Amino acid sequence: MLNRRLFSATAASALFLAGLMTAPAFAQTAVKLTLDWRFEGPAAGFLLAQDKGYFAEEGLDVTIDTGNGSVEAIPRVATGAYQFGFGDINSLIKFLDEDPAQPVKAIMMVYDKPVxxxxxxxxxxxxxxxxxxxxxxxxxxxxxxxxxxxxxxxxxxxxxxxxxxxxxxxxxxxxxxxxxxxxxxxxxxxxxxxxxxxxxxxxxxxxxxxxxxxHGLNLYGNTILVNEAFAEENPEAVKGFLRALAKGFADAVADPAAGAAAVLARNETLNLETETARLTMANEMNIKTPYVIENGFGGVDEARLAASLETLKLSMGLKGAVTAADVFDAQYLPPAEERMLP
The missing domain is CATH 3.40.190.10 (Periplasmic binding protein-like II)
Incomplete structure (x- = not known):
């Protein structure tokens, strides 16, 4: 009887310890990200941040969904259906110009040179x-x-x-x-x-x-979007999300083949060589620009953004009430030294 009790106590202790080892160290915040398009090479930065555990390290459980164009990501985030999105900042400017009360902002520039x-x-x-x-x-x-x-x-x-x-x-x-x-x-x-x-x-x-x-259109391109209500309630989660993305995009620049492999893990119908080339093209043309090399990934030049607003006033008939500060919020970005690309 003593041996049976001892065995039972030992087994119970082992199960308890195993539970401690397998339980998460902290509760993760579940968030959703909508991309602008399907899983292709340029999405590698997002996918590597997920696959390498960068989101998890920040206490985030991130669901990444495909999109149907860089304009449609904006209302998805504004309505709160997604906490984060990847969409065109110029279309965001137009969106906010039409209704400044919409709760969506850009927080990290990805395509410093629009594609x-x-x-x-x-x-x-x-x-x-x-x-x-x-x-x-x-x-x-x-x-x-x-x-x-x-x-x-x-x-x-x-x-x-x-x-x-x-x-x-x-x-x-x-x-x-x-x-x-x-x-x-x-x-x-x-x-x-x-x-x-x-x-x-x-x-x-x-x-x-x-x-x-x-050919004369000096605008910015796709940016990370956030639902403002979510950001105000969860500022540390937003900061962690951007820290993870900075690492993911740095990895995608350092090793495009690995980035393309992460894409193919979600879409096996693609070709590894093609998606590696597509990612390399995006890195060279749009992501790792001279400005980013000098200043780090993710930020914007406020004067350039303000000038783009003036351009859009003339070309898109903006009412003109939206300012650069209404569109882009840099407070959640990691320090520049943590956003340098290899």
Whole structure:
């Protein structure tokens, strides 16, 4: 009887200790993040932050969902359906200009140089010169962040838009329609459209890219969004979220192949080489810019952001009540030394 009792006590103690070892050290805050698009190479920074446990280290249990364009992420965050989002800061400016009471702000810049572009085919008459768009038919997915800046790009590039036909198309048919010649060019993010065209059989030397930022439209691009009500109630969670992302994006810059592998773990239909190239292109064109190299990832130049507001007033008909401080809140960012990219 004594041995049985001793065994029972010992077993109970072992189970108790095992429970202590397996229980989480602290309760995690569950949050949801909506991306701008599906899982592709440029999403690697988010996915590495999750896979490497950076979110967990900050006490966060993060669910990452795909999106349907960098404009649609904004209302998802504003309504509180998602605490965090990844969307176009210029569309956010327009959104807040229409209703300044909306509880959504940008808190970390990702695309220091926006990836807005029109991608065409040289064989269809579109070159790297914006004037080559005149007289052409362009395919435009309505929720696309690049198309959202079309009215701003027209005066910046000096285009006669009256000669251009815009056809509304869906994202799934965008590259196939350009590959088949049903349109002469399409709006989109350069790193997505170019590689998708190649996958659709278009020769690389037939592809032309007009990057808006290279032709007078000095705007910012996609940014991390936060629901303001959530941020005010959970400031440490927001700071932890950004610390984790800074590490995840640094890892994606240091090892694009590992970043692409994290993407393929969510979407096995993709090609590792293609997504590595897509991520490398985004890193070089949009993320690791000269400003970021000098000042760190995630921040903004307030004068540049203010100037972009003036540009958008003229091109998008803003009412003008929104200021840079209304749009971007830097208080949650880690110190600059923790945001340097390799």
């Amino acid at each position: 807005f572009s029109i991608v065409g085919r040289k064989s269809l008459g579109i070159t790297d010169d914006p004037q080559s768009l005149e007289g052409k038919k362009l395919g435009a997915p309505p929720p696309d962040g690049a198309f959202a800046q079309w009215q701003a790009f027209i005066p910046a590039a000096g285009i006669d838009a009256s000669t251009i036909t815009i056809e509304n198309i869906g994202f799934p048919v965008r590259e196939p329609m350009l590959a088949s010649g049903d349109v002469d060019g399409v709006f989109g993010f350069a790193f997505s459209v170019i590689l998708n065209l190649i996958a659709n059989g278009v020769p690389e030397d037939d592809i032309s890219t007009i990057l808006f930022a290279d």
